[in-house]
Amino acid sequence: MARAVTVIPGDGIGPEVTDATLAVLNAAGAQLEYDTQLAGLTALKELRNPLPKATLDSAERTRLVLKGPLTTPSGSGFRSINVELRKTFDLYANVRPVRTIVPGGRYEDIDLVLIRENTEGLYVGVEHYIGMHGDPRAAAESVMIVTRFGAERIVRYAFEYARTRGRRKVTLAHKANILKYTQGLFLDVAKEVAKGFPDIEWEDRIIDATAMQLVLDPYRFDVLVMENMFGDILSDLMAGLVGGLGFAPAGNIGVDAAMFEAVHGSAPDIAGQGVANPTALLLSACLMLEHIGQAATAERICRALDTVMLEGRARTRDMGGSASTGEFTDALVRALG
């Protein structure tokens, strides 16, 4: 039976990469029933609300969302709808795998998973200006929130993830040397949780040293777990290890809901040109298929992707080729056979 999924094409390149992704999902025979809804800048323009009730109602009903990137204005304007959706459905685990797909890059055979805490840290949005001497914005404060509950469930998720997928090691990246309370609590909780997983190798590292080591020798890592903002930053770094943001998928997982999206944003610099690489959203859709028990279809799509990459004839601009989004998608559909 087809599984209902709320599809949010999103802003910028979102509709282009979403169309491509749905075309491949349909060609691969994914058992899905789409409910397409608006959010972000597009929804603000068309419905005067960046997160319309109809979109929330749909996600409430399906508990499964496939989402294109949404534009978030910097500095002023509405708050991130991505963050809002993650908070609304308590999607506490942001799972971001990176794997070599295009051969001949800086590194071969990269296979890492970053697990990012998705609901706490500095991204809770507890921030304000402090006025002084007639300047209403003389200073600004943001509060980093770490709870024992939040730290424990994300670290436990990382260990369970490693165990169920036969992975060997979990690394906690933190900054407990400077942020002794927030990061210190995270580290102490992680040490306790690690005791329950003696079959998984475990280490903790300072976040800045982790960033350097990821660039110098990524093979020393396997599953990495960290708080919200560190995970946001390092997942882009890790995408760089396998050719860039065009290849980085993400799943936002909660207890009874999940949302899948590319790591990249709405790429306004290339929107509407038909040159965007849809791979990241397609890989996110594959994570979704695995999540809902359609792993065989996800594997078929991954094999088609590998075939197209190895042939090397249809590659989008970010992969050093000249294929349009449509030509790349057609090649994928052909490779599905």
Ligand code: NAD
């Ligand atoms: P971005 O990820 O949109 O783009 C960074 C660079 O990567 C750009 O040069 C872009 O052209 C390129 N790029 C990104 N995706 C690509 C793809 N699929 N194919 C080819 N090239 C690609 O980051 P940005 O420009 O900093 O952000 C743009 C907007 O997206 C901002 O409003 C930001 O808040 C938002 N954003 C949304 C999400 C999300 O919805 N999850 C994530 C990150 C950023």
